[in-house]
Amino acid sequence: MWCGLSVPQIVGAGLTIGLATALSPRTKINDAYDFVVVGGGQAGLVLGARLSDSNHTVLVLESGGDGDEYRTRIDTPADSYFDSLWTTPLNWDFYTAKQPNAEDREIEWPRGKVLGGSSAINGLYMTRPGKDEINAWQAMLGDMDGADNWSWDSFYAALKKSETFTPPSDAIAEQGGITWNSSNHGTEGPIHASYPDYTFDQVGDWSQSLQSIGVDISSNMYGGDVWGAEVSTSCINPSNWTRSYSRTGYLDPLPDRTNYDVLANAHVTRLIFDNSTSTNLTASSVEYTSDNGTTKSTVRVKKEVILASGSVGSPAVLLYSGVGPKDVLSAAGVDLVSELPGVGQHLQDHISATVKWSTSVDTAGSIWYENGADKNNTNYLSYIDDAIAYVNSTALYGSKVGEYEKKFLAQMDEYTPNTTTDDGVIAGYKAIYNTTASTIFTSPMGQIELLFMNSDANGDVGISAALQHPFSHGRIYINSSDPMDYPVIDPNYFANPSDIEILLEGIKMARKIGETKPISNNFTEEITPGSSVQTDEDWTQWLREQATTEFHPSSSCAMLPQDQGGVVDANLRVYGLANVRVADASIVPIALSSHLMASTYGVAEQASTIILEYYDPSSATDPAFSSSNVTAVSSSTATPKSDKKSSAAKAIRGLSNSWIPFVLGSMHLGVIFNLLL
Ligand SMILES: Cc1cc2nc3c(=O)[nH]c(=O)nc-3n(C[C@H](O)[C@H](O)[C@H](O)COP(=O)(O)OP(=O)(O)OC[C@H]3O[C@@H](n4cnc5c(N)ncnc54)[C@H](O)[C@@H]3O)c2cc1C
Ligand SMILES: *[C@@H]1O[C@H](CO)[C@@H](O)[C@H](O)[C@H]1NC(C)=O
Ligand SMILES: *[C@@H]1O[C@H](CO)[C@@H](O)[C@H](O)[C@H]1NC(C)=O
Ligand SMILES: *[C@@H]1O[C@H](CO)[C@@H](O)[C@H](O)[C@H]1NC(C)=O
Ligand SMILES: *[C@@H]1O[C@H](CO)[C@@H](O)[C@H](O)[C@H]1NC(C)=O
Ligand SMILES: *[C@@H]1O[C@H](CO)[C@@H](O)[C@H](O)[C@H]1NC(C)=O
Ligand SMILES: *[C@@H]1O[C@H](CO)[C@@H](O)[C@H](O)[C@H]1NC(C)=O
Ligand SMILES: *[C@@H]1O[C@H](CO)[C@@H](O)[C@H](O)[C@H]1NC(C)=O
Ligand SMILES: *[C@@H]1O[C@H](CO)[C@@H](O)[C@H](O)[C@H]1NC(C)=O
Ligand SMILES: *[C@@H]1O[C@H](CO)[C@@H](O)[C@H](O)[C@H]1NC(C)=O
Numbered sequence: 264m265w266c267g268l269s270v271p272q273i274v275g276a277g278l279t280i281g282l283a284t285a286l287s288p289r290t291k292i293n294d295a296y297d298f299v300v301v302g303g304g305q306a307g308l309v310l311g312a313r314l315s316d317s318n319h320t321v322l323v324l325e326s327g328g329d330g331d332e333y334r335t336r337i338d339t340p341a342d343s344y345f346d347s348l349w350t351t352p353l354n355w356d357f358y359t360a361k362q363p364n365a366e367d368r369e370i371e372w373p374r375g376k377v378l379g380g381s382s383a384i385n386g387l388y389m390t391r392p393g394k395d396e397i398n399a400w401q402a403m404l405g406d407m408d409g410a411d412n413w414s415w416d417s418f419y420a421a422l423k424k425s426e427t428f429t430p431p432s433d434a435i436a437e438q439g440g441i442t443w444n445s446s447n448h449g450t451e452g453p454i455h456a457s458y459p460d461y462t463f464d465q466v467g468d469w470s471q472s473l474q475s476i477g478v479d480i481s482s483n484m485y486g487g488d489v490w491g492a493e494v495s496t497s498c499i500n501p502s503n504w505t506r507s508y509s510r511t512g513y514l515d516p517l518p519d520r521t522n523y524d525v526l527a528n529a530h531v532t533r534l535i536f537d538n539s540t541s542t543n544l545t546a547s548s549v550e551y552t553s554d555n556g557t558t559k560s561t562v563r564v565k566k567e568v569i570l571a572s573g574s575v576g577s578p579a580v581l582l583y584s585g586v587g588p589k590d591v592l593s594a595a596g597v598d599l600v601s602e603l604p605g606v607g608q609h610l611q612d613h614i615s616a617t618v619k620w621s622t623s624v625d626t627a628g629s630i631w632y633e634n635g636a637d638k639n640n641t642n643y644l645s646y647i648d649d650a651i652a653y654v655n656s657t658a659l660y661g662s663k664v665g666e667y668e669k670k671f672l673a674q675m676d677e678y679t680p681n682t683t684t685d686d687g688v689i690a691g692y693k694a695i696y697n698t699t700a701s702t703i704f705t706s707p708m709g710q711i712e713l714l715f716m717n718s719d720a721n722g723d724v725g726i727s728a729a730l731q732h733p734f735s736h737g738r739i740y741i742n743s744s745d746p747m748d749y750p751v752i753d754p755n756y757f758a759n760p761s762d763i764e765i766l767l768e769g770i771k772m773a774r775k776i777g778e779t780k781p782i783s784n785n786f787t788e789e790i791t792p793g794s795s796v797q798t799d800e801d802w803t804q805w806l807r808e809q810a811t812t813e814f815h816p817s818s819s820c821a822m823l824p825q826d827q828g829g830v831v832d833a834n835l836r837v838y839g840l841a842n843v844r845v846a847d848a849s850i851v852p853i854a855l856s857s858h859l860m861a862s863t864y865g866v867a868e869q870a871s872t873i874i875l876e877y878y879d880p881s882s883a884t885d886p887a888f889s890s891s892n893v894t895a896v897s898s899s900t901a902t903p904k905s906d907k908k909s910s911a912a913k914a915i916r917g918l919s920n921s922w923i924p925f926v927l928g929s930m931h932l933g934v935i936f937n938l939l940l
């Protein structure tokens with residue numbers, strides 16, 4: 264079951280403390296909105312903020328709560344490791360289906376379930392995709408209307424629009440060996456891109472060791488050249504060393520907007536269509552539940568529904584609404600409303616594994632677990648790992664890149680997923696595969712990402728290798744007609760043997776770095792997998808047993824031509840539906856050489872511009888929200904305005920009796936400073 268929380272809450276956007284009296288908390292949502300955004304996660308709150316900066320009315324519906332009771336753990340970067348939100352209701356806590364090529368394991372797949380979504384629970388890496396990848400995405404769209412918006416130049420501008428960059432202090436820059444180019448970054452966006460205020464000598468040694476084994480220090484990582492070693496930016500607000508995520512960036516600082524409501528604890532069960540035109544259906548309302556499906560409410564849609572429920576949630580909402588592959592819907596017992604074979608298909612995910620060593624020096628983990636002197640200091644608590652490298656095919660295969668490209672292409676037909684017989688979906692698989700082999704593998708883009716990990720519970724250090732461009736495609740589907748049931752997640756890891764072969768080269772490189780000076784100076788002994796793993800066969804078997812998600816699923820509602828199993832067109836409209844778009848990590852058609860957060864901000868910013876331009880051709884949105892605004896968010900229970908929905912209304916009113924209104928802002932500051940100072 265989707266574990267719904269009990270009390271629906273309206274978060275009236277932007278209750279500036281001094282103005283709160285005249286404005287919210289609002290206790291009612293309206294019967295109808297121009298735009299209904301499904302999912303108040305990372306992308307959903309961007310859409311809510313941008314679309315409501317207009318005269319349109321906007322409602323965001325989020326399954327999870329507001330997260331306020333976990334706010335300190337969300338805000339504190341180091342808590343990502345040491346007091347993780349994975350164990351809380353803020354994590355959907357999905358698991359994959361059994362993975363036959365990974366020892367039949369069911370692999371844990373966390374996803375955020377809270378305002379801010381996965382950006383509230385993720386690892387804060389703020390990396391960007393590359394120019395060649397984004398241009399390859401655009402090329403896959405051909406001459407489709409709107410394809411220009413997915414060129415590197417257009418996407419790069421959207422990435423910059425979402426961020427404000429602050430360089431590290433001189434001391435941190437020196438110790439961590441950090442270099443940057445401010446001109447690649449944004450200066451006025453809602454999300455802070457910066458660096459922790461604490462680092463380790465080993466972080467500073469990273470790039471030098473990489474260089475010694477032939478992976479150069481990168482010179483333009485944030486300008487589209489995603490290869491080489493560096494220290495990445497993280498989504499940290501340097502004014503108080505807190506996590507900067509879509510709630511703090513795009514919701515909390517908003518001025519009060521009476522046209523914008525955010526309803527938490529509201530799980531969308533389906534879209535309801537006006538079926539007067541069967542080939543181009545209009546979503547007339549959105550159905551949701553605040554009590555685990557016992558009762559349902561609906562809200563009318565005046566203009567559009569925008570799905571932003573993520574790579575798992577967006578295909579699931581479409582499928583439960585009857586939009587998807589015929590075979591999947593009929594097996595699940597859901598009435599077909601609009602046949603769209605690509606929904607949930609083309610799923611791609613990064614898969615990774617970590618070599619670990621014991622070390623003779625302090626690590627982030629040893630300071631935490633052994634109560635080191637800095638443990639309670641704000642600057643230490645801002646530390647999260649950020650030494651990174653993207654290794655391209657030249658660094659992996661030298662002069663044999665062309666040979667490998669041919670070999671991979673030759674395996675395309677043999678490993679075509681057999682879970683669909685749809686010609687379009689298969690054509691899409693081949694188009695993505697061909698782009699991955701012929702355009703991306705042969706480009707200078709990273710194929711493997713390497714990460715230095717300093718936060719192990721035993722005080723150990725690790726080096727991870729993660730496959731960035733999998734040839735194996737999986738899918739998200741449903742096997743029930745009850746929208747409270749979790750969808751099935753099948754990433755199909757290692758179905759194509761090329762994936763494990765490439766990751767094998769990456770993991771051997773991880774070991775090699777750990778044996779290369781200067782970073783190796785204070786590594787004492789390899790403890791995982793250790794000396795028993797030596798041959799390629801040993802490593803391959805170990806990867807099947809150990810490799811796990813790097814948390815970057817994409818492409819389950821891929822932007823592709825309709826005859827290639829696409830779900831959305833270049834304007835993000837779902838094929839066959841008149842007024843439904845998808846705008847989140849699920850629309851990216853090819854896996855990118857990057858953690859997905861920055862790209863998801865880029866997608867959501869582009870989507871907002873496209874939608875506003877469609878309705879208000881002359882509109883220009885604020886480039887930024889003032890970061891100096893001290894604001895608060897207030898919560899309230901929802902009571903539907905109409906008493907006609909009697910059972911739902913009663914259930915919600917019953918709960919509302921026990922609800923105590925509060926203004927978060929001042930309380931919140933108090934809590935944080937007590938813990939951090
Ligand atoms: C543990 C973890 C670590 C990560 N680390 C990093 C990192 O360090 N750097 C990085 O760049 N990326 C990282 N990522 C990936 C990145 O966070 C995600 O790719 C990105 O946030 C996805 O954004 P989204 O808007 O597509 O989905 P989400 O942010 O997941 O938002 C989807 C929202 O929709 C809601 N929802 C789902 N179904 C429904 C429904 N039916 N009705 C209403 N609401 C619904 C969900 O509760 C959620 O809030 C990590 C992810 C995880 C999970
Ligand atoms: C909203 O409408 C008013 C009155 O029609 C108009 O003056 C204003 O410019 C509009 N604002 C936006 C952001 O479109
Ligand atoms: C998207 O493309 C259209 C047509 O080329 C253009 O007018 C518009 O400005 C683009 N939007 C963005 C956000 O780049
Ligand atoms: C590959 O990456 C290295 C850095 O590791 C870089 O020097 C090189 O230019 C990149 N491109 C190609 C085609 O090798
Ligand atoms: C439209 O939907 C309604 C309610 O689901 C149903 O009763 C009706 O038969 C449908 N009409 C058509 C033309 O499909
Ligand atoms: C919904 O289910 C969760 C988990 O089973 C439970 O904790 C919660 O109380 C339920 N909420 C309601 C309103 O029934
Ligand atoms: C940090 O705070 C905790 C809880 O207050 C305390 O137990 C611990 O001793 C403190 N550690 C240091 C190093 O100050
Ligand atoms: C699909 O392929 C898998 C793995 O190769 C195989 O086990 C399975 O039997 C195939 N299924 C069908 C329906 O052919
Ligand atoms: C594969 O991609 C290459 C490079 O973009 C292109 O030249 C070729 O036509 C593509 N082949 C197929 C079968 O799509
Ligand atoms: C760590 O390595 C350096 C050399 O880079 C050495 O000078 C130092 O003594 C080592 N520290 C410990 C605790 O082993």
Ligand SMILES: *[C@@H]1O[C@H](CO)[C@@H](O)[C@H](O)[C@H]1NC(C)=O
Binds near residue numbers: 543841842
């Ligand atoms: C579907 O309806 C929308 C809105 O009425 C319209 O803009 C669009 O062109 C239609 N699409 C098709 C394929 O008929």
Ligand SMILES: *[C@@H]1O[C@H](CO)[C@@H](O)[C@H](O)[C@H]1NC(C)=O
Binds near residue numbers: 888889891892893
């Ligand atoms: C707060 O933000 C609003 C909207 O951006 C702006 O008009 C106002 O001047 C800001 N207030 C302060 C104190 O910065």
Ligand SMILES: *[C@@H]1O[C@H](CO)[C@@H](O)[C@H](O)[C@H]1NC(C)=O
Binds near residue numbers: 338500502503505892
């Ligand atoms: C951190 O500072 C920002 C202003 O830059 C503020 O909006 C936010 O509330 C602060 N967070 C905490 C936990 O104090």
